[in-house]
Amino acid sequence: MPLFRIPGPLRSLSGGESTVEVQAEDLRAAIDQLDARFPGFKGRLLDDGGEPRQFVNLFLNDEDVRLGQGLDSPLADADEIAIVPAVAGGTL
Amino acid sequence: MSPETLSTASTRRVLGLRCRECGTEYELRATHVCESCFGPLDVAYDYQAIRRLVSRERIEAGPPTMWRYRDLLPVEDDAPVVTLGEGFTPLVRAERLGAELGLRNLYLKNDSMNPTNSFKDRVVSVAVSWARAQGFETIGCASTGNLANAVAAYAARAGLEGYVFVPEDTEAEKLVAAGVFEPNVVSVRGTYDEVNRLCSQVMEELPWAFCNINVRPFYAEGSKTLTFETAEQLGWRLPDEIVIPIASGCQFVRHRRAAQELLDLGLVEGQDLPRLTGAQALGCAPVYNAWREGTERVRPVRPNTIARSIAIGSPSDGSYVVRIARETGGVVEAVTEEEIVDAIRLLARNEGIFTETAGGVTIGVLAKLARAGRWNGDEVVVAYVTGHGLKTADVVSGDGFARRLEIEPSLRSFRERVSV
Numbered sequence: 001m002p003l004f005r006i007p008g009p010l011r012s013l014s015g016g017e018s019t020v021e022v023q024a025e026d027l028r029a030a031i032d033q034l035d036a037r038f039p040g041f042k043g044r045l046l047d048d049g050g051e052p053r054q055f056v057n058l059f060l061n062d063e064d065v066r067l068g069q070g071l072d073s074p075l076a077d078a079d080e081i082a083i084v085p086a087v088a089g090g091t092l
Numbered sequence: 093m094s095p096e097t098l099s100t101a102s103t104r105r106v107l108g109l110r111c112r113e114c115g116t117e118y119e120l121r122a123t124h125v126c127e128s129c130f131g132p133l134d135v136a137y138d139y140q141a142i143r144r145l146v147s148r149e150r151i152e153a154g155p156p157t158m159w160r161y162r163d164l165l166p167v168e169d170d171a172p173v174v175t176l177g178e179g180f181t182p183l184v185r186a187e188r189l190g191a192e193l194g195l196r197n198l199y200l201k202n203d204s205m206n207p208t209n210s211f212k213d214r215v216v217s218v219a220v221s222w223a224r225a226q227g228f229e230t231i232g233c234a235s236t237g238n239l240a241n242a243v244a245a246y247a248a249r250a251g252l253e254g255y256v257f258v259p260e261d262t263e264a265e266k267l268v269a270a271g272v273f274e275p276n277v278v279s280v281r282g283t284y285d286e287v288n289r290l291c292s293q294v295m296e297e298l299p300w301a302f303c304n305i306n307v308r309p310f311y312a313e314g315s316k317t318l319t320f321e322t323a324e325q326l327g328w329r330l331p332d333e334i335v336i337p338i339a340s341g342c343q344f345v346r347h348r349r350a351a352q353e354l355l356d357l358g359l360v361e362g363q364d365l366p367r368l369t370g371a372q373a374l375g376c377a378p379v380y381n382a383w384r385e386g387t388e389r390v391r392p393v394r395p396n397t398i399a400r401s402i403a404i405g406s407p408s409d410g411s412y413v414v415r416i417a418r419e420t421g422g423v424v425e426a427v428t429e430e431e432i433v434d435a436i437r438l439l440a441r442n443e444g445i446f447t448e449t450a451g452g453v454t455i456g457v458l459a460k461l462a463r464a465g466r467w468n469g470d471e472v473v474v475a476y477v478t479g480h481g482l483k484t485a486d487v488v489s490g491d492g493f494a495r496r497l498e499i500e501p502s503l504r505s506f507r508e509r510v511s512v
Contacts, residue, residue, distance in 0.1 A: 008296045009127045018296075044130065054389070054411060055113070055130035062286055064392050064406060084289055085125040086408045 002075045004034055005082040013040045027060065028071040030081065045083065055086040105141055106166045109133040109309055112412075122226065122301055124308040132408065133309045135166045139356070146357055148328060151320075156180045158214055158317035164353055165218055165317070166310045171225030174250040176207035178217050179317050183325035183474070188442040189455075193462035197472040199331070201322055202445055204480035208245050208269070210238040210401075210448075211318065211343070211478040216303055218314035220246040223301035229253060230300040234288040236262045237401050238479055243303055244273035255300065257287050269483075308342075315343040316350035322474055323351075323360050330360050332471040333367040333422065335461075337454045337478055338379050339402035341409030344370055348416045366474075369422035370413050371457035373397040373432060373449075379410045383424035388414045398429055398487050399449040401479060423466075427456035433487050435459055439477070446481030454478070 001021040006014045014020055015038070024030035035042035047053050051071070058065045059082040060073050075081075109118040113131030124133055146163045154160030158179025167173060182202045190198035206213040216239070220231055232255040233243045240256045247254030254275030258267065259282060267277060280287045291302055301307045323330050330351055336344050347368060354360045372380045375397025382390040390410035395403035407413070417424050427435070432449055435456035440446050447455065458475045467473060481488070499505040 005293075007292065009123075009125055009130070012127070053130060055125075055132070055408075057406065059289065062282075062289075066392050067394070082289060084292060085130050086406070 001077065002030060002079040002081060004030070005080060007083055007085060009085065010041070010044060010083065013044070014038050024075055026071070026075055027058070027065060027073045027081065030075060031071070057084045057086050058082070059084060104168055105138055105145075105163065106168060107136040107138050110136040122223070122228070122306040124306055135309050135313055137164075137166075143357055146359070148324075148359060151324065151359075158217070158314070158321065161317050161320045164320065164350075166313050167218060167221045167225065171221060173217065173221040174224060174246055175217055175221075176213065176245065176249055178206050178213035180321055181205040183322055184443065184445070186443050189439065192438070192442060193459055194469050195462060195467060195471070195473055196469050198458075199322075199326070199472070199474045200439075200443065200445065201318060201474055201476045203318065203476060203478045204445070204447060204451070208238070208241045209480035209483065210242065211315070211476070212238045212242040213246075214317055215311045215314035216242040216246045219301065219303045219307045219311035220250050220252070222310040223307055224250050224252060226301075228299065228301040230255060230298070231303065232257065232291065232294070232300050233303045234258075234284070234291045235304075236266055236284070237483065239304065240267075240270040240275075244270040244275040247275060248273040257291055257294075259284050259287050312342050312346055315346035316353070318343075318476060319347045319350035320354065323354050326472065326474075328360050329472075330354065330362065330364070330366045331474040333369055333467075333473045335369045335371055335454055335458045335473070335475040337402050337450045337476065338370040338372050338407065338410075338413055338424070339404045339450075340407045341370075341379060341413040344368060344413045344416065345409050348420065365420045367422040368416055368420045369457070369461070370417055370424040371454045372424065372426040373399040373402065373453050374426045374428050375399070376403040376405060377426040378405060378407055379413050380424045380426040382410065382414050383417065390414070397432075397449075398484070399432055399453050401448060401483070402450045402453065423461070425457045425461055427453060427460055431456040431460065436481065436488055437491070440481070445477060447477050448479040448481055448484040449487060450479050451477045451481070452487075 001023055004020045006018055022030045022033045024033050045056050065073050108120050111126035111131045112134050114129045116126055116128050151160050157177050184200045186198045186200050203211040230253040231247045233239050234257045236258050244254050256275045257278045260279045295302050295306050303311050351365045376395035378390050378393045388411040392406035395405045397403050432452035436452040439455045454475050497509050499509045
């Protein structure tokens with residue numbers, strides 16, 4: 001099943017869990033399911049227009065989803081979705 | 093913030109951390125991201141306390157390093173600083189380059205004169221000083237260049253463990269300048285972005301201070317000293333415009349804050365912020381793209397440029413750069429790879445300063461804007477030259493060889509081949 005990696009600041013929402021498995025066809029549905037199980041995630045991850053918030057980076061198997069199909073990205077069984085605060089960025 | 097924190101804070105300069113987006117406040121600790129909205133956290137100061145302390149005279153009587161601005165940095169007086177003499181680098185009046193570009197008051201802030209030859213020493217000195225005072229024993233970063241170099245040097249200076257995470261394809265010669273300080277080098281089978289993300293995860297497992305991650309709010313404050321020094325070196329006045337290279341945008345944001353602090357504290361005359369102008373390489377120009385499209389929504393790109401030290405495809409502070417450039421009357425401009433190398437040569441030829449590719453981006457943008465008629469010529473314009481040319485010498489490595497004249501070891505041969 002696809003797997004979310006939950007960063008420290010959001011583990012208060014996931015009952016302390018650092019990973020959460022979901023059963024979903026695409027990323028949008030996966031976030032819906034994450035939110036159904038642990039209410040509050042959707043509001044933290046997406047803005048009012050339903051797009052990823054400015055400071056939220058979503059990586060699907062190490063690829064920034066904004067470089068690909070965004071929330072429409074299809075999910076396969078062993079996929080891993082990492083939620084990473086944008087300010088984790090650094091410089092070379 | 094608890095009442096206890098507030099009551100003891102009255103004698104101290106630093107109050108805590110505050111989210112730049114939603115204003116949520118946090119007690120001082122190693123964290124960089126707002127738990128409510130994921131926005132970046134900034135250091136919150138007690139400006140009333142600082143106002144009672146700070147003056148031009150007090151600063152001028154301080155050490156000839158960036159620590160003369162300690163009153164405006166987040167390291168309290170009882171914490172010893174970890175210093176190698178960083179900052180207070182030369183502000184050079186660039187008459188020859190200025191003449192070439194039609195600028196009569198052009199200055200270069202030569203930050204390649206720092207201990208490890210880049211502006212990173214400013215931010216790392218603050219980060220390591222703060223972290224050591226908080227009891228951290230290990231300093232880490234994800235970097236292959238300037239940041240790794242500075243972290244390795246300052247960890248050695250502080251007697252702390254240094255951990256430098258690099259992608260496995262990093263060339264050996266790029267690790268020499270960091271490796272000599274004997275940090276722990278962790279080679280990761282992955283891209284730079286993957287290394288960076290791994291560091292965020294390591295940070296959650298271990299009590300380590302990662303310069304550009306969990307101690308970022310403190311680290312970032314070190315950047316302000318570039319603008320403080322520039323104002324002092326101009327005779328306590330802000331320039332009309334500053335040209336700044338953009339990677340994550342973190343530095344750019346701090347220069348606005350620094351200028352505002354100088355104005356608010358009455359350390360400089362006037363009311364106007366300088367125009368803040370950003371410089372990017374077209375090969376990695378997410379902020380320039382957003383600027384050109386008139387949006388603050390910065391879309392990530394895959395970097396492909398020789399200006400590797402500023403090649404961040406997903407810049408965390410990018411949207412703030414667009415906003416600040418617009419609000420202060422600055423612009424964001426970008427240059428080609430060829431323009432970067434030309435600018436490195438232009439600066440070297442005219443001013444005797446050898447800068448790395450990031451400096452080539454800054455000078456390239458300065459030259460491009462000047463030639464496009466942005467300035468009438470009397471404005472005081474400052475360009476921040478943030479790293480030394482030997483760090484990226486490969487891009488001009490053929491120059492010396494191409495310019496040489498071959499002669500026999502005789503005066504006749506010299507006179508024949510060299511016309512003087």
